Amino acid sequence: MTSGPPRVLVDATSVPADRGGVGRYVDGLLGALGKVIGSEVELAVVGLRTDAERYSRMLPAAEVVAAPAAVAHRPARLAWEQTGLPLLAQQVGADVLHSPFYTCPLRAGCPVTVTVHDATFFTEPEHYDKSRRTFFRSAIKTSLRRAHRVIVPSKATRDELIRLLDADPTRVDVAYHGVDPTAFHPPTAEEKARVAARLGLAGTDYVAFLGAKEPRKNVPSLIRGWVKAVHDRPNPPALVVAGGQGHDDDIDRAVADVPGHLRLLRPGYLRYADLPGFLGGALVAAYPSFGEGFGLPILEAMACAVPVLTTPRLSLPEVGGDAVAYTSEDPDQIAIDLASLLDDEPRRMALGKAGFDRAKEFTWESSAEVHIAAWQRARA
Incomplete structure (x- = not known):
C-alpha cells in the first residue's frame, strides 16, 4: 500500500459563477483541506479561469491550474472532462481524481471519487424537465459503476441510491456538508438594517426563502400558504423569495394571485455578504421542499439563528433534527404551520437558538476528514 498523504486532483470546473450549492460545497471543502495540505493530503485543483486566481490565494500550498477558457460552457466542459481532465490528472501526478458534481471521466488513468448530491432525479x-432528468440519471448510474468511491451528503441519499439503484453500500461514504460560521452567523442590527433598506423593507417584518426557483423547492405552495397565513393580519409580513431564477412557471401564476395589499419581493441573487442579514433578519426562513440530498439552505439559515420551517422529506430531518419546525408540501398546511410560528414568538426564539446550536455540529473540517478517508481507500 502506498504510504504518505494521497495526492488528489479536485475538478472544480463545475462550480457556477453564482456560487450556488455546488459552489458552497467545493469552496467549503477546499477551505478545510487547505488547513491540512502536506500532513493529510497533497492537493491540486483545476478551476475555471475566473476562479483560478481566487483558489491560488485561498490555497497557497496547493497546485492550482486554470482550465481552458472553453470549459466555461457546459458541453465543452463535459467533453474536456473525458479527455483533458485525465491528461491533467497524469500531469499533476494525482493518486486520486475527485469529481464533485455527479459526472466523471470514463477512463481517468487513476482512481476516481464522485460526489452524488441527491437521488431526487429518481425519487421526484x-x-x-425531461432532458435534465435523463442526463443526471445517466450520470449517476455511470458514476456508481465507474467510481472507486461515491461520496454523498446524507444517509438518506445513500439509502436511496442503495434502494433504487442497487449501489454497493461498501463503496458509498456519507460526508455531511458544513457551514462557514464566518459567512453565516447571527447578524448584527446593522447587518439586518442594511439588507432591509436594500430590499425596501425598513421597518417591515418578512418571511425569507433562499434557493433556486426550481419545481422541487415548492415555491408556489410557499407563496399560496403565506397568502393564507397573513391575509387578514393588520400588519402582514412580506415574503421575500431570493435566489436564482430557475424554471418553475407555476411561481408566476402563484405571484399573480397575491392580493394587492400583501408584499412579495423577488430580488434575485443577493450579495454573499448580505445573506446573514437577510436570513437572520427574517421572522421565519421557510423551505417547504419536496426533498433534498442535504438541505444546505436550511443549515445556513440555522447558523444565522433564524427559526426554520421545512418538510420532513429525505435528508431534511438529518439536518434539522428537533431544531426546526416541520410542515407538509401542501399550501393549506404550510399556512397553518407558518401562522402558528408567526403567532408564537417564544417558540421562534427557542427554535432560532436550537438551530444555531445544532448548526455548529456541521463543519467543513469534518466533511474534509471523510473525503480524505475516501481518497485513501480509493488509492488503496
Whole structure:
C-alpha cells in the first residue's frame, strides 16, 4: 500500500459563477483541506479561469491550474472532462481524481471519487424537465459503476441510491456538508438594517426563502400558504423569495394571485455578504421542499439563528433534527404551520437558538476528514 498523504486532483470546473450549492460545497471543502495540505493530503485543483486566481490565494500550498477558457460552457466542459481532465490528472501526478458534481471521466488513468448530491432525479422525477432528468440519471448510474468511491451528503441519499439503484453500500461514504460560521452567523442590527433598506423593507417584518426557483423547492405552495397565513393580519409580513431564477412557471401564476395589499419581493441573487442579514433578519426562513440530498439552505439559515420551517422529506430531518419546525408540501398546511410560528414568538426564539446550536455540529473540517478517508481507500 502506498504510504504518505494521497495526492488528489479536485475538478472544480463545475462550480457556477453564482456560487450556488455546488459552489458552497467545493469552496467549503477546499477551505478545510487547505488547513491540512502536506500532513493529510497533497492537493491540486483545476478551476475555471475566473476562479483560478481566487483558489491560488485561498490555497497557497496547493497546485492550482486554470482550465481552458472553453470549459466555461457546459458541453465543452463535459467533453474536456473525458479527455483533458485525465491528461491533467497524469500531469499533476494525482493518486486520486475527485469529481464533485455527479459526472466523471470514463477512463481517468487513476482512481476516481464522485460526489452524488441527491437521488431526487429518481425519487421526484416529475420536478425535472425531461432532458435534465435523463442526463443526471445517466450520470449517476455511470458514476456508481465507474467510481472507486461515491461520496454523498446524507444517509438518506445513500439509502436511496442503495434502494433504487442497487449501489454497493461498501463503496458509498456519507460526508455531511458544513457551514462557514464566518459567512453565516447571527447578524448584527446593522447587518439586518442594511439588507432591509436594500430590499425596501425598513421597518417591515418578512418571511425569507433562499434557493433556486426550481419545481422541487415548492415555491408556489410557499407563496399560496403565506397568502393564507397573513391575509387578514393588520400588519402582514412580506415574503421575500431570493435566489436564482430557475424554471418553475407555476411561481408566476402563484405571484399573480397575491392580493394587492400583501408584499412579495423577488430580488434575485443577493450579495454573499448580505445573506446573514437577510436570513437572520427574517421572522421565519421557510423551505417547504419536496426533498433534498442535504438541505444546505436550511443549515445556513440555522447558523444565522433564524427559526426554520421545512418538510420532513429525505435528508431534511438529518439536518434539522428537533431544531426546526416541520410542515407538509401542501399550501393549506404550510399556512397553518407558518401562522402558528408567526403567532408564537417564544417558540421562534427557542427554535432560532436550537438551530444555531445544532448548526455548529456541521463543519467543513469534518466533511474534509471523510473525503480524505475516501481518497485513501480509493488509492488503496
